[in-house]
Structure formats: structure tokens, C-alpha cells
Amino acid sequence: MSDQERTFKSIVADQLSHNMKQYAMFIALLAVWVLFTILTNGTFLTSRNITNLFLQASHIAILAVGMVLVIVAGHIDLSVGSLMGFIGAIAAVLQVNFGWPTLPVILVAMAVGVLIGLWQGYWVAYRGIPAFIVTLAGMTIFRGGIIAVTQGATIAPLQESFRAIGQGYLPRILNPEARTGFHEVSAVLAGLFILAYVIRQIANRRKRVQYGFDVLPARIEALRITLVGVLIAAFFGTLVFYRGIPWVVVVILALTLFYSFLTQNTVFGRQVYALGGNKEAARLSGINIRRRTLMIFVSMGFLSAVAGIVFTARLNAASAQAGTLVELDTIAATIIGGTSTLGGVGTVFGAIIGALLMASVNNGMSLMNLSSDVQMIVRGAILLLAVWFDIASRRSQN
Numbered sequence: 001m002s003d004q005e006r007t008f009k010s011i012v013a014d015q016l017s018h019n020m021k022q023y024a025m026f027i028a029l030l031a032v033w034v035l036f037t038i039l040t041n042g043t044f045l046t047s048r049n050i051t052n053l054f055l056q057a058s059h060i061a062i063l064a065v066g067m068v069l070v071i072v073a074g075h076i077d078l079s080v081g082s083l084m085g086f087i088g089a090i091a092a093v094l095q096v097n098f099g100w101p102t103l104p105v106i107l108v109a110m111a112v113g114v115l116i117g118l119w120q121g122y123w124v125a126y127r128g129i130p131a132f133i134v135t136l137a138g139m140t141i142f143r144g145g146i147i148a149v150t151q152g153a154t155i156a157p158l159q160e161s162f163r164a165i166g167q168g169y170l171p172r173i174l175n176p177e178a179r180t181g182f183h184e185v186s187a188v189l190a191g192l193f194i195l196a197y198v199i200r201q202i203a204n205r206r207k208r209v210q211y212g213f214d215v216l217p218a219r220i221e222a223l224r225i226t227l228v229g230v231l232i233a234a235f236f237g238t239l240v241f242y243r244g245i246p247w248v249v250v251v252i253l254a255l256t257l258f259y260s261f262l263t264q265n266t267v268f269g270r271q272v273y274a275l276g277g278n279k280e281a282a283r284l285s286g287i288n289i290r291r292r293t294l295m296i297f298v299s300m301g302f303l304s305a306v307a308g309i310v311f312t313a314r315l316n317a318a319s320a321q322a323g324t325l326v327e328l329d330t331i332a333a334t335i336i337g338g339t340s341t342l343g344g345v346g347t348v349f350g351a352i353i354g355a356l357l358m359a360s361v362n363n364g365m366s367l368m369n370l371s372s373d374v375q376m377i378v379r380g381a382i383l384l385l386a387v388w389f390d391i392a393s394r395r396s397q398n
Contacts, residue, residue, distance in 0.1 A: 117301020
């Protein structure tokens, strides 16, 4: 074996050992896709089902983005499912019963989410009540609020402009009447996204070199960027050659980019990670812990509102059962995506992958016509295994 081959293998082994949690979620996602493709005789991996899968994962992905900040800071939010359903019910009642246009409904829904985030964050940050208790109480309150708003009935149908948020796709230009086939607008957007990814990776490498940090050899770095680019192209290709990219995917991409920048490139983001890493050290360094905690829950309330709008629009209805057990999938998606239950570690992109994995499991079990009790058992087991893996990986690094 040559020195070059030995060096290449040692670098790859080192990357795997130091990034096992990140690689593990990709391996798990691939394994789940292969398994359900076999069990459903190929139905799982059709363009139509993959598109439906992304739509079904949308509200979990949006909630998981906010849950990353909550868990990284050392807290938990058990109310997100009920809050999502509550805000969705408010939006549906305003539109169906009172005839409000879509834009005012969206603004009111988001305002309610922010106010509820302020309310819950106040009790956690300024009154010292553990987030577990505050959000557990919130879960019960908002579940009752859904029943009060809907009066136990299904509120439907919603206006077409509202439904488009959860069901619509980017428009076509060359052949606007076609419903399936190559979607040129989506292809352009996919190309721009891949180009932006490559440019960002190159810029990050140059910055690390400038400040004297270790970087991968150029050949291995190029291979890594190429592989990720191929995966992104495969992801978008499934959508481009069917009905195009749904509007909700654009929303998720925008939120992912914004929150990734917020957590990785701003003072606020670094302070949030400091809270989860060592709260006492964060306090001694001058971080306003109360204010940061409050803003984390405001963010979670806002994203719960966005998820409620998307979820209600996709179903074209609001019901008393909306959002039931969604908090379980959200927490599981966040932890599967690499966010540590002990705080201080986690990424927004990882949470999106985790949400996609949870949605894949739910979608695959539905395609197999498994009963609801079996599905709940499997989802609970996945959450348990995810927490165990997080703790085990932490111990192995110490």
C-alpha cells in the first residue's frame, strides 16, 4: 500500500470517526428508503410518492428548525404540536367562517405564534419555571384551545390561495398547462441552489485556510463537495421530472438558509450554543441568558405558526385532532439529525434530514397499511434509539 493510499484512507477514517453522528443519519435515511422500497415493491421510491413524502415532512421540518435552538440551549418544547394545530384552527376559522383573505390570515396567525412564544418564554426565562413544565401546560392549554375554536368540527374548505401554500407548485413558463414532466423553473432553481452550495463550501475553505485552521486535502474536499452536489441534484431531480418544486419546499429552504446563517454566523447563534454548553460560563461571560431564552421561544412560536399554516393548507381543513403527537416526531427528528439532548450541539441542516427520515418511516408504514398502534410503537422506539445513540456517542468521545 502506497503512502498516498494510506494517507487517503486515514483521512477518510478520521472524518468518519469525528463526524459519525452526521454520517449515521444519512446512512439511516438511505437504509430506510431501501427497506421500504423493497417492502412496497418499488412504490415508495416513485416520483409521486417522494413528492408526497416531502409535502408530508414539511411541517415537521419547519418545527425541527426551531426545536434545534430550543434543545441546543438546554430546553425542550412539548407544546409545538398542539400550538401548530391551534394556530391552524384559528387560520381556518378566520378564512372559512369569517371570509378573511389569505394574507391577513397569515399575518394574524404569525402574530399569535409570536405572542404565545413570548408568553411561554417569559415563564421559562423570567420566572425560572422549567421549559418542560411550561410547555407541558401549554400542550394541554392549546389542545383545549383547538377544541374551543373548532367546536369539535372540521373547518373546511379553505380558499385556493391559502391551499396553494401547502399544495401548490412553482409555476411553469414553457408549458404552463402541463401537470407532469420536466419542470424548467424548478430545474433552474435547483441549479442555482447547487451552485450556491459549491460557492459557499469554497468560501468556507478559503476562510479556514486564511485563519490557519486545518482543512481537508483539495482532492478529498472536491470529492466531498461533488458527492453532496450529486445528492442534492438527485433530491431535486425527483421533483423536477414530476410536478416541480412545491412552494412549501421553497419555504423550508429559505428557513434552513436563514437559521443556518443565524446559528453559525451571528453573535446570537454563538450565544445560544454557549447556553447549552455551559450556562454558568455563559452568564459569567456577559451573555443575557434571560433575553436569549425568551427569543428562542419566540422563534419557536413563530415557526409553530408557519407550520400550522402549512399543515392546514396541505390538508385543506382544520380539525380538533390536528397536531396530535407531532411534538414526538419533531423531537425525534431533531435528535436524529444530530442535536444532542444534553445541549450545545446540533445543526439546522441535520434537523431537516432527521425530519425527512421520520416522514419516510411514517410514509413507508402507511404504504404497508400498518395499523396505527404499530406505527406509534415504531415511532416511540425510534425516539428511544435516537437518544441512546446520542448518549453513547457522547460517552465514546469522552
